[in-house]
Amino acid sequence: MKIAIDAMGGDKAPHPIVEGVVQAASLVREGTEIILVGQESVIRRELKSRFMPRELPISVVHASQVVGMDEAPAIAMRKKRDSSIMVAVDLLKRGQADAFVSAGNTGAVMAAALVELGRLKGVSRPAIASLFPTERDAVVVLDVGANASCKAVHLYQFGVMGATYASHILRRRRPKVGLLSIGEESSKGNEATVKAHQMLSHSPLNFVGNIEGRDILRGNVDVAVCDGFVGNVVLKFTESIDGLLTAQLRRYVMSRLRYRLGAHLLMPALLAFRRDLDYAEYGGVPLLGLNGVCIICHGGSSAKAIRKAIAVAQQMVKADVNSGILRQLQENGGMKK
């Protein structure tokens, strides 16, 4: 198995990327190779500065250009044909790599993957699937940002893709799929959700009906389906909960010794809560529905996050999630009414 990784993508690239790759390569099984894609001299220098006890399965493929984190995806696609993103995606296209991992410009990664690799047969819109912590086990929420507005059929397909991910990667049996809306009744929501509710009800999926905002963290479902606008708002909202808790605790901790002591004793638990809410901790999130495996990481990813993202890519390839999605869509009828 070969995993291509964008060495130049991310706020602090290539440092944490190369570090994460070295960590991952020390752990992978025989037969797995990690390909660092980017400016070769820069990457080689980074690699050389690291102590490696043995030769690791890491190779380098040169790409002369770098897409900036804020660059417009369409322009980057047109003007930077030799960017690390384009070269890496091209490796997948030519069968020289099985998966692509990037902490770079998400829009550019999505655009390149969509144009060069194309969609799985029957999929109208790829979606980003993120894991959220819950009171029980993690829940897959999708889409969290690839599609700002969605039709019913897109939401329905997100349900199929999310369920496949939950069964293949999270090992949930008959994963429960919920449709995020603003009331439990099937008539509640907007035009797209009301129609998607019907489609999901008539599918072989284990569809439990509409869920509400509060059901995500409670862990009532394995998969929560929503459009990328709502999903992205909730994902980023989650990022800021820790700040509110910290601000609240600080006010108390400053006031009395009792609280200072309490916070000190309880710190590991509070840090675990913070870690739970930090989606960078999950490493990378898959862009589902593509004709290839593509893992997107947070721009600020640490080496640890990169290492985890590489593990997610390996799992995706090994479990062959894409074949599962294809099969599900054929069985369910991709456009079932």
Place this chain on the structure above:
Amino acid sequence: MKIAIDAMGGDKAPHPIVEGVVQAASLVREGTEIILVGQESVIRRELKSRFMPRELPISVVHASQVVGMDEAPAIAMRKKRDSSIMVAVDLLKRGQADAFVSAGNTGAVMAAALVELGRLKGVSRPAIASLFPTERDAVVVLDVGANASCKAVHLYQFGVMGATYASHILRRRRPKVGLLSIGEESSKGNEATVKAHQMLSHSPLNFVGNIEGRDILRGNVDVAVCDGFVGNVVLKFTESIDGLLTAQLRRYVMSRLRYRLGAHLLMPALLAFRRDLDYAEYGGVPLLGLNGVCIICHGGSSAKAIRKAIAVAQQMVKADVNSGILRQLQENGGMKK
């Protein structure tokens, strides 16, 4: 000032409603009267069972019917003309009350208020404005559930209404208005937000541009504008954060004495965080844009929440928020392009 309250609305009505009214009536200034609307015999019995040190400014208006919490609003409107909701709204319509407070069926309250009172001139869609806690001061988020899908002009008007609420009730000077989207650039979002961004930019409002999910709790703005689908999902999501924290802490607390002690010492701070996140604590939220003052409470409202909701109603009437909205819309041009 006369405030009508739906004595029959809410999961445990009329008990907490009457209790909240008695508490509120003990505190109001001279000249304010609270009108309990509902089944007179039931209300009188509730009132009699309470010790009142002096005669309180509470009156009762009879309404023979009760709208169930899950009843379809359209059917309730048609079949229950003598419900506590309809009779109370009618008091406003006939000028016999200045505000209406209800913990009853939200859809039925909105429908009755919209049909009987009508909208303020220039307002296309009334919106529910909720307060969210932040690291600094509370932020007004609207809409949180009245409109499942919105056009740009609706979002723009939510900005005007939210800013008026923030200045008149929260006493913010030149309140900062943000548009909730999925990227800071004006081009990011869906069709409605992209167009609303333009409209807000060209208005006299203190518009700070797009904000993202994480900006709500950080308190970067005074007003966050969104459609009722997104707002409702985030509102209900917020409700469930406390459950996640509790579940996380419980796992630790069970494992070691150290954590048990820490949690005990820190409990008041943790409870304050929970209280912050519990929107029932804010009492009631206004339905803005109506030709009248209408405050909606959580179905499970406690007596304290009802007391607070009555206080919000008083503030709304006293500060004459509706005249402020009318003035703002006229100045800004209700449909400005």
